Amino acid sequence: MAYLFLCLQNNLGVAAPEIVGATGLIVILIGMGLVINDKSGNGWSPTIIMAFAAVFRLMFLWRTPELSDDIFRYIFDGMMTVSGHNPYALAPANVLPSSPQMHGLISQVNHPHLITIYPPAAQLVFALGCFTGGVFGMKLVLVLFDLATCGVIIKLLTHLRLPVSHAALYAWHPLPVIETGASGHIDATAVFFLLSAFLIILSTSNSKKAADPTQTGSPATGCFPFAAGVIISFSIFTKWMPVIFLPCFLIIAFPKKRRHVFSGILITSAILLLLFLPDFTNSLNTLTTYLQRWEFSGYLFRNLREMTGSGKTARLICVSLFMAVSGMVYVQIFLKNHPVALFKGCYVIAFAFLILTPTLHPWYALYLAAFLPFAGGPAGLVFSWSVFLSYRVMMAYGLTGQWVETGGVPLWVVSAPAAAAGVSIILKFLNGKAINSNSRRANPEL
Secondary structure (H helix, E strand, O other): OHHHHHHOOOOHHHOHHHHHHHHHHHHHHHHHHHHHHHHHOOOOOHHHHHHHHHHHHHHHHOOOOOOOOHHHHHHHHHHHHHOOOOOOOOOHHHOOOOOHHHHHHHHHOOOOOOOOOOOHHHHHHHHHHHHHHHHHHHHHHHHHHHHHHHHHHHHHHHHHOOOHHHHHHHHOOHHHHHHHHHOOOOHHHHHHHHHHHHHHHHHOOOHHHHHOOOOOOOOOOOHHHHHHHHHHHHHHOOOOHHHHHHHHHHHHOOHHHHHHHHHHHHHHHHHHHHOOOOHHHHHHHHHHHHHHHOOEEOHHHHHHHHHHOOHHHHHHHHHHHHHHHHHHHHHHHHHHOOHHHHHHHHHHHHHHHHHHOOEOOHHHHHHHHHHHHHHOOHHHHHHHHHHHHHHHHHHHHHHHOOOOOOOHHHHHHHHHHHHHHHHHHHHHHHHHHHHHHHHHHHOOOO
16 A cells, blocks of 8 residues: 555655655565564465565556656667667767657756766666667666566575565565666666576575585586676676675685686676777766765765865775775675675675765665665664655755755664664663573573
């Protein structure tokens, strides 16, 4: 009913309170349902999970994107590729429209003076979506990738011997439903390739090894490590963000056949780059602009900038903190060398990225949501919802055309998961005291 309520909104762009309330209710219901299922031992079946995941996304498939205009850049890039032009050659504002449709599309592209920032694999997806047909076709392609992600999560949970019903934490979560089904973001495709690469690692090992690190896995032939390298490359070249998970992948992926993994990465990267050279290098200027100047809803970055008086210094501090956290995670994965450690590590890295990034768009949290079924806690679950608070800026933008960020919103975004983490720690502490008290009553000699 909550999804139906959102679907019936005339314009999601000016419905921030409705989005926050409805998505919060959905997250609570999913969490409560999983707690009940785990206690009863009767979880949702994969068929039920996939069926509802498809229904929820299809409800928004026919809507015009209202929370983000990124999809118009996707379509423009796709049209350039399909027509035989390099999307990295010119910025949309410098392209002479060949038709009224192209002219109208250029007017809808955000930052038309900048050459596209999206990597080569994304351009192939854009071309496929454009060939399928406009906004609907692009969203359909991305939704199919996202549904495939749900299937991959179910397979991974099976290999890890975790409850398959936990896949609902992503499959039914409002973040992928809205950001893919309603807005159509390419991040869903990057997540699919990332988790697919992890699935190859597990599928070539003995099933007992996923649950018991003392078990030895069956030897993997060279084609599996090579395929894993190919797919992880597609993830990175779909959206640059998955590069933060690459060290985790390399640490645990086929230690004795790592040369095949590197071969897959290098060959795939070379092919994808050659398809768009020499103009691809133009996109690096846009990427540099993004890394140096872009900011949105980043609470820690904003406070560091005010304290230091320098955005450059604040970014350097954030990068240093992120590298320190990631480095500790990489060491833990190396020492434990177990699939569960891999997913927990990726979960921590995704969480740290969202806390430390200067630019926190809601769809960036899709990477955190993807690891909720494997390692998620209350803080991560709440964080994957609280990012919707940043859509408050869309209300003023939709009504007045002015992009004005409210200073308190970034604080609210990070305060919600912090409060969830605090409550969780208190409850665990109280539960531990209760268990110890009961043990003493049952065993007075203790």
